[in-house]
Amino acid sequence: MNGRSLTMQAAAALTGLMLSVMGADAAEVKVVTSVALTNALDELAPVFEQKTGNKLTISYDLAAVQKKRILDGERADVIILTRAMMDDLASQNKLAPGNIVNVAGTPVSLAVRAGASKPDISTPEAFRQTLLSAKSIAYADPAKGGLSGVVASRAIDRLGIAEQMKPKTTLVPGAQSPDLVAKGEVELGIAQASEIVPNQGVQLVGPLPGELGSLTQFSGGIAADPASASASKALIDFLAGQEAASRFKAKGFEPGG
Template sequence: MNRCNILSVSATIALGLALLGSTAGTIAGAAEIRLLSAVALHPAIDALIPDFEKISGHKITVAYGTAGAVADRVQKGEAADIVISSAPMIDRLQAQGKVIAGERVIFAKVGVGAFVRKGAAKPDISSADAFKRAVLAAASITYPDPAGGGASGIYVDGLLERLGIAAEMKPKTKLLPPTEKLYGSVASGDVEIGFNQISEILAQPTVELAGPLPSAIQNYTQFAPGIVTGSTRADAARALVAFLSSPRAESVLKAKGFE
């Protein structure tokens, strides 16, 4: 968790921990929470849900999508109690009145990394110049289709433009959805290098993280939860926010590739 958020988070944590204590082990206080989450958080959320359910007594139903897609679902009125998306998306939803204002807490961030087939040689991407050379030398690359609203795909697409190599790379680029197809294309050897958020790469057993993008061209996506306006389970949702901001959850997030 970022230091700048410690003070703003403390009140939320205190409230959430009180709610956790009051509902733990009680059937009457249990709620069923509907969560829409950015898919980059999938590995961490899946690991954290059982722990939260055990501590709080609440139950969570979760659906995943790109950061843009889950924000759009809330914007269009899909029933949910809490949404986790990129910080700018949550800000947009707050401005639209779709999530409760003044409760945004950044609890994790993740950078973009390159991945290759397991056991394959890793390209040198230790600097911006090395990254550019490695991409130009690659027979093919892939990253999530920006049209799907994923933060990493949008960023890599723009990065190639800024480096002045987008036109040269276009014939060698396969835009794929951030699912098995993205990783399968690299695992099978059809594509040489892939790019996505590090947390998602680490969760894939058939590919290997080649490394994060160098700091000069790295991009971090910050994630924040938003409690959906009109939710009848807002207190339970706040307990989940507090849990995600706790040291207990932070250790799991770090293990899954988040900072």
């Protein structure tokens, strides 16, 4: 056997050894998070998996639903919910000791169908007139804990037009209002900007104006009893890093915060 063959054999053996070590060290990280992060995390997950060899299993649902599941004892490795929810989970010993890391924020915003003229929502009064002039609107059912729906309902109440809006409002269970706008089933949709931007059939008008608006800050932390603390920390560090920040921004989020 010549020297070249021996070198190739040695390289192959080394590669096999490295792969086996990576396989032995690889961990499955269970992530529990809000449906509002779906588009960003679905894109970021394979990047993280390729970099680390770890596998992500991500559970999406309304933030309030996910928080209840954790409080009821559901197991997770990494939890990413609103900052207030994470602080509450920490106070109830559902998170490992350490800092909660702000990952990304998204403002509650208005959407119209792609190609439609953007209505004026520059001031609360302009937004009020836009809502009154609209034939139909959709947002998440606040009774189900949808964050954007809670903000939308509160804004409409503060504008004093709850009764006028009721007959032309469609409540959806989660992040579906941009889809209804895209299909032409409703004229306006209120949702997180992160739920609007990735939808090709709609366009972002902008955040709800002034004090009517709300920025939802999503923060991540390691659960109290993770299967792999190191893999969980690696994910938190990755989501708070520069590469993730650029992808979050492209999906309608404000990175970090």
